[in-house]
Amino acid sequence: MRKQCVGLVLLGFVLSAPGAAYPQQNSDADCAAVMAEVGFEADAGCDALGIAIVDSLGQPLILEAGRGVFAREFSPQDVQPRIGQHPAGGGSLANTEAIPSVIPVSAAAASLAAVGTEAGTDALVALSLNPSIFLGGLDSAASAATNSRLSDLTVFVPVDGLDRDEDGAVDYLGVRLRLNALAAGLGRDLAEEAASKFGDLLESQVALADTVELVLRDAPDLPACVNTLLDGSTGGAEMRTVCGKEVLATPPPNQIEAFRRELEILRHEIDSEYFGLDVRLDFGDPTLGDVPGAEGTRIFGGLGYGKRFVAPEPGKRSAGFRAHLGIRSVTLDDPELTEGSDLQVEAGLGFEVVYPTGFEPVRLVVGLDGRFGDPPDEALEDAFEADVVMFRGSLSVPFTTSNAVTLSFGTPLMGDVTPVLSVSTNFGLLLPDR
């Protein structure tokens, strides 16, 4: 931006007529008199007149920039994550992300997934709520940006056959908690960066005003020069006659465009990395009847990390990786098992490609994840879902600003588990717009 300011000053002089040298002939009192004449507050001299002229010409551009940039940057809706609003599905049949992230939904979201296994088809509904956005509030852009990225809580239940064994209890209930530790500083960074870019825009106006002040001090016909500049003239014989030089007093439109691009890239960079806690609780049979004897309680605690490498200009494809690692405890309900628990290590690594669209981005994730443990009964290895490696993939395609259809699959590379195919639709609740 500093280079642009210098460039603007130079541009002002490049447009000057060579050899048009005049002694400094207009005093601050002369400028104050003209200020009063044209209707400006006349409480200073030529420096203030230069600023008043540049402000008068640049104000429409600043307001336009505000409508297009500041408003978007600081409305709660526009500081919320620019990624898909998907309920947490890690570890469930309705997993909408091949390698689950810990990026929460910004406010609330729901998904309905049709799941196909060797046991047949089923449907799971997931409801996600971001408690931090309700507890922390939206009273500033910084808090909105932080809270919409901090945490969410998801509940999974089957849509039909809630109690197939007719024991009076829901056959399966899943709960997920995601906590993104990198969210804490995001809002502050975003607010500071946007304010800093406002300062950059001001610097360019001051550079113009400096140039205009010099021209005003030397103008052969000061009142006529001021009126010519205020009429929006960018040069010509008349300006040379009354001002002594040609001068550009309006910020060039490409500067506003550059300003927009910088803030757009900033928003994408904000959501390019996550690191945090992934906690999952599953009660009942998460295989929805596919594996006999799988009823039990599963508790997972782990960490997730992801990083995307964002292109230096907006609207470009980006790619990155995702990883997670954690410990899972599985306790089956089988009454014949005297020691029915297994402690497992779960890990996953995947790659993602993100294509920006006018809605959510299109997201493709592929990867491997697996669980390794030591089940107390080898015959129940399937029920414990241990020593399994799956190849997973997911493709999420948006159809509105907050809705997407996701196709995901998982096929075993190791272990005797069923392949999974699911199609889900998510409904994200956006934060309030301007």
Added chain:
Amino acid sequence: MSYKGAITAGSHVTVTLTVDPSASSPASLFAGFARSGGGGSQSEGTVVVPGSNDTLALDADAKGMLQVFVDMAIQPDSGTLQVLTNEGRADEARIAGDTVWTYAIVLDGS
């Protein structure tokens, strides 16, 4: 007219925006000061929710330009904007919609 007048260099400036409770959404408030001669800038930004107010403060320590920018959610949204300096200048007005107030920061005696 957005040009409001001159403030003496060295002044401490506070900018307060109060958004009416009837406003539809929060408003953005920015205040920035840029020095002449490529001397850099300082700027602050905040969001003010309807029915509340927030204040930004700047030290206009050299010749230059100070600008206050209010970005209302929609044009009918309204509030009160106030600019005070420790030198005694006080501007206060009811505003509606997006608003820019600009000041020249001038050297004493200019």
